[in-house]
Every structure is written in C-alpha cells, then in structure tokens.
Amino acid sequence: MSKTIIISNRLPVQLQIGNGSITAIPSVGGLATGMKSVHSGGDSLWIGWSGLTDEEIPEELTPKIDKALAKHGSSKLNLNEDEVNGYYFGFSNRTIWPLFHYFLEYAEFELDNWLTYKAVNQKFADAIIEKAGENDTIWIHDYQLMLVPKMVREKRPALTIGFFLHIPFPSYEIFRTLPWREEILEGLLGSDLIGFHTYDYERHFLSSVRRLLGYEVSFDDIYVDDRIVKADSFPMGIDYKKFSEAAKIHQQQSEAQQSDLQRRLDLHKKSSPDAKLIVSIDRLDYSKGIAKRLHAFKYFLDKYPQYKEKIRLIILAVPSRSNVPQYQLLKREIDELVGRINGELATVSWTPIWYFYRSLPFENLIDLYTSSDIAWLTPIRDGMNLVAKEYIATRTDKSGVLILSEMAGSANEMNEALLINPNNFEQIADTLYKAINMPELEQQRRNTILQRRLERYNIEKWANDFMNSLRAQKNRETTNISKRLTENLLTTILKNYKKAKKRVFFIDYDGTLTGFKIDPQKASPDESLFKLLDQLNEKEGNDIYLISGRDKETFGRWFLPKKYNMIVEHGVWISEQGEDFRMLENVKKDWMEKIYPVLESFVDRTPGSFIEEKNYSLAWHYRNTDPDFGANRAAELNTVLTSLIGNDDISILNGNKVMEIKSSNVNKGRATMKVLPQKDYDFIFAIGDDWTDEFMFQELPEEAVTVKVGIQKTKAKYYIESVSGVRGILEKFI
Numbered sequence: 001m002s003k004t005i006i007i008s009n010r011l012p013v014q015l016q017i018g019n020g021s022i023t024a025i026p027s028v029g030g031l032a033t034g035m036k037s038v039h040s041g042g043d044s045l046w047i048g049w050s051g052l053t054d055e056e057i058p059e060e061l062t063p064k065i066d067k068a069l070a071k072h073g074s075s076k077l078n079l080n081e082d083e084v085n086g087y088y089f090g091f092s093n094r095t096i097w098p099l100f101h102y103f104l105e106y107a108e109f110e111l112d113n114w115l116t117y118k119a120v121n122q123k124f125a126d127a128i129i130e131k132a133g134e135n136d137t138i139w140i141h142d143y144q145l146m147l148v149p150k151m152v153r154e155k156r157p158a159l160t161i162g163f164f165l166h167i168p169f170p171s172y173e174i175f176r177t178l179p180w181r182e183e184i185l186e187g188l189l190g191s192d193l194i195g196f197h198t199y200d201y202e203r204h205f206l207s208s209v210r211r212l213l214g215y216e217v218s219f220d221d222i223y224v225d226d227r228i229v230k231a232d233s234f235p236m237g238i239d240y241k242k243f244s245e246a247a248k249i250h251q252q253q254s255e256a257q258q259s260d261l262q263r264r265l266d267l268h269k270k271s272s273p274d275a276k277l278i279v280s281i282d283r284l285d286y287s288k289g290i291a292k293r294l295h296a297f298k299y300f301l302d303k304y305p306q307y308k309e310k311i312r313l314i315i316l317a318v319p320s321r322s323n324v325p326q327y328q329l330l331k332r333e334i335d336e337l338v339g340r341i342n343g344e345l346a347t348v349s350w351t352p353i354w355y356f357y358r359s360l361p362f363e364n365l366i367d368l369y370t371s372s373d374i375a376w377l378t379p380i381r382d383g384m385n386l387v388a389k390e391y392i393a394t395r396t397d398k399s400g401v402l403i404l405s406e407m408a409g410s411a412n413e414m415n416e417a418l419l420i421n422p423n424n425f426e427q428i429a430d431t432l433y434k435a436i437n438m439p440e441l442e443q444q445r446r447n448t449i450l451q452r453r454l455e456r457y458n459i460e461k462w463a464n465d466f467m468n469s470l471r472a473q474k475n476r477e478t479t480n481i482s483k484r485l486t487e488n489l490l491t492t493i494l495k496n497y498k499k500a501k502k503r504v505f506f507i508d509y510d511g512t513l514t515g516f517k518i519d520p521q522k523a524s525p526d527e528s529l530f531k532l533l534d535q536l537n538e539k540e541g542n543d544i545y546l547i548s549g550r551d552k553e554t555f556g557r558w559f560l561p562k563k564y565n566m567i568v569e570h571g572v573w574i575s576e577q578g579e580d581f582r583m584l585e586n587v588k589k590d591w592m593e594k595i596y597p598v599l600e601s602f603v604d605r606t607p608g609s610f611i612e613e614k615n616y617s618l619a620w621h622y623r624n625t626d627p628d629f630g631a632n633r634a635a636e637l638n639t640v641l642t643s644l645i646g647n648d649d650i651s652i653l654n655g656n657k658v659m660e661i662k663s664s665n666v667n668k669g670r671a672t673m674k675v676l677p678q679k680d681y682d683f684i685f686a687i688g689d690d691w692t693d694e695f696m697f698q699e700l701p702e703e704a705v706t707v708k709v710g711i712q713k714t715k716a717k718y719y720i721e722s723v724s725g726v727r728g729i730l731e732k733f734i
Contacts, residue, residue, distance in 0.1 A: 002135035006046040009144040011048040011074045024068040038463050050076040050146050053084055077127050086116025093142045100170050101287040102383040106326055109179050125151035142166045150190030162470040164195040167383040169205045185213055189224050191471045197384045197409040199233045225722045230473045235413050235465050236384050237458040243393035246366045261364050265371040276311045276436050281371035281387050282322040286330050289380040289422045294337045300429040309350040316356045333582040370393040374435045376403045378422040382407040389454050393662045397445040401435040416446040485718040493705055500683035505539050506672055508688030509548040512657055512709050515723050525558055535734045547668055551614040551694055552581045571671030587616045587663045591650055595661055606633045617662035634659055655690045671701030
C-alpha cells in the first residue's frame with residue numbers, strides 16, 4: 001500500500017526529556033495543524049529533526065525516543081551541533097531567510113555553511129530513499145530543504161515529489177546574487193509540483209528558472225529534460241473552526257474562568273470605555289517591521305494628538321533565533337524604542353505601548369484577538385502572515401478592523417482589510433485614524449466577506465488542494481498527440497526496419513543531433529557524431545538526409561567531404577552523395593532588402609540578438625537575450641513583419657529562440673516529398689525538434705516513423721524527451 005511521506009526541518013512533535021523518560025507532545029504550529037488531513041492514519045510518515053542535537057540525547061534514550069515518535073507517525077533525523085549551526089542557523093537563516101525577504105544587507109555567503117547545508121539536505125534525501133516505497137508520494141517543505149527534491153529524484157526517479165515554499169521567492173534581481181543559485185533551482189526542479197503562497201512568488205521563480213537555467217517555461221509548466229515540472233500557487237489557510245470555536249467559548253466564560261490577561265484587558269476597557277486596543281503579534285524578526293511600526297505609531301500620535309490616552313498598542317513579540325546576532329540587535333532596538341516612546345508619551349493613567357517579549361499560550365492569544373478593536377500587522381516582507389487570518393476568524397460578532405501590510409502574502413486574498421505600505425508613515429497614520437473611526441456596519445460588511453473566504457479556503461483545503469494537484473500532475477496525460485518512444489515501441493520499429501529493403505532517414509541537426517549553442521557556428525559536429533552517421537550511412541539499403549535550416553556554406557564545410565545527403569535552408573538546396581548543392585526550389589530574394597533593415601533595428605534595440613543571413617532567408621536569433629525581453633521583442637517583430645510582408649508569398653517561422661523569414665513555397669515537408677519518389681522506400685524515419693520539422697511530419701506518408709525531440713504538441717507519431725536520447729536511438733539502427 002502506498003503512503004505519503006512528509007518532510008520538514010522540524011517534526012510536528014516536541015520532545016521533553018525528564019527523569020530518564022521521554023514525552024512527545026504534538027506541536028500546534030500552522031504546518032503541523034495544516035498537515036493533519038494528510039498525516040493521518042497508518043498511511044503516512046513524517047520525517048524531520050527532533051529539535052535535539054546528538055549531543056543533547058543520551059544514547060540509552062534513543063530507542064525510547066524512536067518509539068515515542070513512532071506513536072505520532074514520525075521518524076527523526078539525527079543532527080549534531082555543528083550541522084545545526086551550519087545548516088539551520090547558518091545557511092538557512094543567515095543566507096536564505098534574509099535574501100528571500102529582500103534584506104540583502106543581512107545575507108551572508110559562507111562556503112562552509114553552504115557545504116553543511118548540502119550535506120544535511122543529503123541526509124534528509126537518504127532518509128526518504130530509505131523509507132519510501134515505489135508508489136509513495138513525497139511532500140517536502142520549506143527553504144531548509146531546497147536541494148532534497150533533486151537528490152531524491154536522482155536515486156528514485158519514479159517517485160511522486162512535491163515541494164512547498166513557505167516564505168517568499170524573491171525577484172530574479174535579488175535571487176541572482178546568491179552564489180549557489182543554479183544548484184538551488186535545480187534542487188527544486190527535482191519536484192513534480194512546486195507550490196508557493198502567491199502568484200508573485202511563483203512568477204519570480206519561473207523568471208529565475210528561465211534566466212539562469214534557460215529551461216523553456218510555458219505558463220506554469222517547466223520543461224526539464226524528460227519531465228514537465230509544474231509551479232502553482234496555493235495560499236495557506238488556517239484552522240478556521242478552531243479559532244472561531246475558541247472565540248465563542250471564550251465569550252461565554254464567567255469572570256472566574258477568565259485568564260489573568262483577560263481580566264486585565266477587561267479592567268482597562270471598563271476604565272476607558274471609549275479607548276481602542278490595537279494588537280500586533282509577530283515573531284521577533286527584522287522582516288516583520290516591528291521597529292517601523294513603533295516609529296509609525298509615534299508619528300500617528302504626533303499627527304493626531306487627540307488620541308493620546310484614547311488608544312493603546314499591545315505588541316507581542318515572540319522570541320525567535322535568539323542566538324543569531326542580527327536578532328539580538330533587533331531585540332535591543334525594539335526594547336529601547338518601546339522604552340523611549342513610553343517614557344516620552346506616558347501619563348499617570350496611560351502607557352501607550354504594552355510590550356510582551358514571550359510566547360503566549362493559545363488561550364491568551366484568543367484573549368488578545370477578541371479584546372482588540374484593531375489588528376495592526378505591517379511586515380516589510382512576509383510569505384503569508386496567518387495572524388491576520390486568525391484575528392478575523394475570532395471576530396464572532398464581525399466587529400474589528402484589520403490593518404495589513406500589502407507586502408504580506410495574505411494581502412492578496414484579504415482585500416477587504418485596510419492595506420498599507422509599511423514604509424509610508426503618512427498613509428499608516430491616516431489608516432489608523434480611519435480604523436478607529438470606522439462605523440460598525442462597515443466593519444461587519446468587510447469581515448463577513450473575509451470570514452466566508454477564510455472558512456471556505458481553510459488549512460485542510462490548502463493541504464488537500466496541493467495533494468490533489470500533485471497527483472494530477474503525476475498522472476496527467478501529455479498534451480502531445482504523440483506517444484513516448486518506449487523500448488517496446490522501438491523494438492517493433494526496428495523489426496520493420498530490418499525487414500525493409502530500401503530505407504530513408506530524414507534527420508534534423510540543431511536541437512536533434514546536437515544541442516543549441518549561443519553562437520550557431522559553435523555547434524559543429526564532433527567525432528562521435530561523424531562515426532554514428534558514417535555507420536548509419538554505410539549500412540546497405542540506407543539513405544541518410546541531414547535536413548536543416550542551416551546555410552549551405554556551413555553544412556558544406558562540415559559534411560560535404562563525408563558525401564552525406566543534405567537538404568539545407570529549409571528545402572532550398574540539396575546535395576546528394578557529395579555533389580555540389582543545387583536548388584530544389586526557384587526562390588525569390590528581392591524581399592530581403594526590405595526586411596533586413598527592420599531586423600537590424602531590432603538587433604540595435606535587443607542586446608544579445610543578431611541576424612544570420614542565408615542565401616534565401618534571414619534569421620533573427622535571440623537565444624542570448626534576456627528571456628522575457630527576447631520573447632516580447634519576438635512578438636513585436638512578428639507583428640511588424642506580418643504587416644510588412646502582405647501578399648509577398650513570404651513566411652515567418654518561429655523556431656527555438658530564432659525567427660526566420662523565408663519564401664512560403666519552401667519548407668522541409670516539400671523537400672522530403674521531392675526526395676521520396678526517387679526510390680520505392682519501404683521504411684521512412686524522420687526526427688526533429690523544431691516547428692520547422694512539423695511540415696516534414698505532416699507531409700510524410702502515414703506509415704512513416706516520425707519522432708519529435710522534446711515534450712511539446714506535435715504532428716509526429718512519437719516523441720523522445722530530449723536531445724540527449726537521439727544518438728542512442730539512431731545507434732539501434734546500426
């Protein structure tokens with residue numbers, strides 16, 4: 001029976017060691033809660049670090065720990081102190097965290113930390129490989145484990161692998177500063193599905209993949225060698241029912257049942273019935289913008305002094321990574337700011353800021369949520385921010401106002417909140433004024449819409465949507481109308497090949513026999529290719545035609561001494577058995593004078609592009625341009641050329657990072673149909689990768705074996721995943 005294996009840095013349980021015994025307590029964090037629907041019953045396993053280093057675990061307690069974790073469907077990964085320091089506190093939190101949150105000045109690029117990160121990711125991958133069955137589904141979580149998907153894929157290519165990033169993915173301009181950027185992207189692309197909280201993060205990721213790795217991206221599909229990897233956005237929800245029900249129970253409590261915190265909050269409200277409570281809850285992290293929020297609060301009170309003694313800000317800063325120097329400095333800054341503002345503005349009966357630096361139990365969070373008139377959350381950058389959703393879920397009477405930074409991922413789905421730029425103090429002050437004075441009917445209207453959405457798209461829906469999408473991605477039928485050229489199909493084709501007396505092969509060059517190069521002249525044939533073509537060409541009954549869009553001078557220099565048959569410039573010229581090239585078609589070229597200046601203007605405006613002038617066609621290459629810019633320019637050029645050529649019997653071919661303008665009566669299909677009548681061929685084989693080869697696939701007889709290189713829609717009967725497999729297939733015919 002197949003199972004689901006969940007992998008995260010930390011396990012969803014906390015270990016407590018005391019008096020030689022072990023207690024495992026389930027965590028209450030967002031991920032642990034969200035994965036309940038996936039991590040249930042006996043058909044799932046959660047792999048992660050226990051939170052205790054090897055040095056902290058007595059050897060004799062290891063079996064007890066494993067047993068305690070097994071009861072919760074968990075398996076621990078052992079990490080020593082050096083590994084935790086290098087992998088977690090080092091690379092994860094001093095490199096990836098600041099970089100992905102746009103705090104480039106805090107990012108450290110230490111080689112030792114990177115090497116430890118790689119080694120620990122390999123440990124996680126090995127643990128998965130050891131535990132996973134052939135049909136298992138793997139779901140890997142977050143930035144600490146971005147190399148794991150590829151490491152698992154290399155050893156277990158058939159596994160279904162999903163990855164979810166719980167923090168923002170930065171723009172290309174930020175991400176490119178990472179020295180190990182290609183390794184991170186390749187690591188993630190070992191997945192079948194990569195999930196992000198918002199489309200913005202997904203878009204940044206796809207942009208980096210295109211620019212840094214050069215993979216083809218179509219909408220949210222990434223073509224990686226022999227696979228299609230899907231990127232998609234899944235905004236994470238909360239356990240809405242848990243927070244809503246807790247708030248209802250809280251409101252029914254008698255005074256004796258209330259917490260000390262709630263009694264203190266109630267006392268404050270009774271003493272100042274017109275005053276407003278504003279709550280801010282965050283981990284103490286520079287990405288949360290707590291210092292800016294305090295400055296903005298002071299700015300608000302200076303701009304609207306009538307609210308002195310009428311509002312109070314409650315700041316709850318949950319300790320985080322307190323052994324990282326940057327966080328120690330941040331704590332000192334927050335402590336001093338709170339002290340300075342309170343010292344300057346406080347009166348005998350009023351302290352403007354209540355500041356808590358601690359973790360609060362769930363019950364006290366509910367106290368704060370239900371008692372506060374306004375929730376004010378202003379992260380500078382935040383993957384999601386679930387506190388905003390939790391606050392809304394607890395507002396059972398639909399009162400309350402949420403002020404939320406537009407830089408938080410949750411802002412994308414919470415437009416009914418008051419959205420602000422956390423750097424704009426003027427806007428923040430005016431928004432606080434608006435929140436304080438918002439009519440209750442408007443509060444209820446906004447919160448009704450928010451609550452319906454949050455209740456519908458809760459944490460369980462998020463997890464199930466991801467898992468359903470992962471299964472669909474693994475099982476989805478290819479968009480090709482062709483079949484994958486498997487070993488079984490190839491065996492049948494080879495039997496027909498051996499029976500045949502007269503055989504012809506039409507073989508494309510660029511993207512088929514050789515990979516693409518930035519400079520087309522550098523894609524010259526190597527010795528192993530010459531050997532392969534020689535053997536195929538010398539076999540009795542075989543005729544080989546290299547069929548290409550290349551110019552006859554280049555192909556003649558490369559292949560004429562070998563006396564291969566060649567068709568070049570998409571069917572304008574032909575050379576057979578070492579003869580000089582002769583024209584297959586009567587082609588006009590007077591149009592080239594009109595088109596060339598247009599292409600020149602696009603070269604001038606598109607750095608990295610260039611013109612290739614052939615005898616009877618012009619090609620505009622943009623492989624070396626910025627991918628997005630090049631694609632936009634190509635679309636623009638296509639529009640300009642279409643309006644220019646009119647009825648001149650000229651065609652535009654859009655190839656792989658190249659746009660070619662040529663005569664309409666010339667294509668590979670017409671060329672192959674002029675060759676076929678020469679002999680009574682009883683085996684026809686054609687292979688190519690480009691749109692120009694589609695003419696060939698379309699024109700050849702039904703019985704021909706046509707093969708597309710690449711996973712794309714095609715008129716060929718079969719496809720293979722990439723250029724790397726072409727020579728191996730041709731060798732089978734030898």
